[in-house]
Amino acid sequence: MKQRLESTFFHLLLVIAIGLLGWLTQRYALVSDWTESGRNSLHPVSQQLLTRLDAPLKITSFAPKNSALRDPIKDIVARYRRFRPDIEFKFVNPAMQPQLTRELGIQVSGELILEYKGRRENLRNLEEEGISNAIQRLIQQGDKWIVFIIGHGERRLDGKANFNLGDFGDELKRKGYHLQDLDLAKHLQIPINTGLLVIAGPQNDYLPGETNLVADYLETGGNLLWLSDPGKNSGLTSLSKKLGIEILPGTIVDPNAEGLGLKSPAITLATQYPKHPAVANFKAITIYPYAAALQATDSEAGGWLRTPLLNTLPRTWNETSPTKGEVTHNPEQGEQAGPLTIGYALTRNHEKGEQRIVLIGDGDFLSNTYLANGGNQDLGLNLVRWLSEDDQLLDIPARTGRDLNIELTPTTGAIIGFGFLLVIPLGLLSTGMLIWWRRRRS
Incomplete structure (x- = not known):
């Protein structure tokens, strides 16, 4: 009886622990960029720019409910929000709010609206350099x-x-x-x-x-x-x-x-x-x-x-x-x-x-x-x-990794292809046949 209670209590604690871990993953995120060039992180120039913000920055993306379009936008904006969590970000479906879309001059799907201290800028360049330069213009243009x-x-x-x-x-x-x-x-x-x-x-x-x-x-x-x-x-x-x-x-x-x-x-x-x-x-x-x-x-x-x-x-x-x-x-x-x-x-x-x-x-x-x-x-x-001399744009070079492409000689490519298409399947088949034969003899 005691052993059964201990087993039940253990499984109950295990379920609670799994539930707590799931809850924590929904509320908190731990992100680490292990790429050699840091291409998934915000450039130091952009980080320095964000320290100059002394009021809320709002970013709105006018994109339809299409994950292929929204996910890349969400990823690039997330880099800014990890450094400045007070940045407000939301999606607007243009099909659901056509009047607002026309009023704001939205012309392409995914276009961003950046708002800061009552100033606003439309942005169609969704790369880090374009977003950071738009933020810089919003900061500088007040005077x-x-x-x-x-x-x-x-x-x-x-x-x-x-x-x-x-x-x-x-x-x-x-x-x-x-x-x-x-x-x-x-x-x-x-x-x-x-x-x-x-x-x-x-x-x-x-x-x-x-x-x-x-x-x-x-x-x-x-x-x-x-x-x-x-x-x-x-x-x-x-x-x-x-x-x-x-x-x-x-x-x-x-x-x-x-x-x-x-x-x-x-x-x-x-x-x-x-x-x-x-x-x-x-x-x-x-x-x-x-x-x-x-x-x-x-x-x-x-x-x-x-x-x-x-x-x-x-x-x-x-x-x-x-x-x-x-x-x-x-x-x-x-x-x-x-x-x-x-x-x-x-x-x-x-x-x-x-x-x-x-x-x-x-x-x-x-x-x-x-x-x-x-x-x-x-x-x-x-x-x-x-x-107005607002053309002093930030120079944020594109960061790529040396590990993005694999260059193989024709001979190496043929060997790898031959191995995956013939050698490995034949090896697995032979191993299965051998195991079957031994079990049948025993």
Whole structure:
């Protein structure tokens, strides 16, 4: 009787112990990365970045209930959460919340939304380097001021009309930038905390004193985004001469656009981009309605390095006549054949550091009407990041192991294949037959 009770008590304790172990495995996880390169752990650069977080970081993945898609996302985010358990993470099924998916601009399955201190960033690069750089941008962008000049019929960064840039301005706010308008006729100076000055398609001429204020701002090392429109120099010709850039007459016409279903010949495309930090790894097609061509004139002016940033396709030209109806290229009227340059990036060394300017012969590409076309919004964000000096991205090299691939000579491969397919099965069969024969004799 005593032995039976001891046996029952032992088995009961064993079941309880197994149950407790199962409970512990559900509540706690012990993870150890034994790979030679530590490829399953967070890079030290990313770990250092996470120590700078002083508020909750929220990560949301818009992915359908598909383990093949969700599991890799869960694994990469888990590396960050092991180092910072306070990071909030959840999945959202886009099919169940279509309105939220549209509002947040989700375009691909698995896309991440990172939120920090009221700022937000969409991310489609699900590698550690992409996630860490997005976190860095969210941390840095809190003190960036973008000042846009008003008072001359400019496109407004807070305007909701089709030609304004209100949607782009809203996106900049979501990224953490502070926007401020500035009427030079009233304030007579550009604030010293301006991180980026924007001139967005003025329709009326600047007064000479206002032009001088902008020129003085550039002399002190300020960065500038200048969106110009065809035939609208707006009293800024002297400024473009100082930059060594000429705005060619007319509007660019692009016959290539017709093949993509674009009805107006005055809509031009850019499909390739130079190796420049402002468009690093950028591959999306961007469209430019009613754009002006630019041309570098004086390579020595101001000490600027001028890099063509946006170029049209061949078969384009700057049409100096109205673009309605059938248009033809007339070289005798000074119309230049493409490829033409729509945008330049200018840099020069200044005592404050590298000074940066982007001059683009079109403001429509960021307008409310055309912002969602192609990669226009992403290009605009890239340009602002570069001009605001938010392009100092983390360099996190890919870590691979030397033990991921086995390289065999043909002879070795044949021996291994022959052994698994013939020798081992025959050995097992022979052993079985031998055991059977011995038992039968006994």
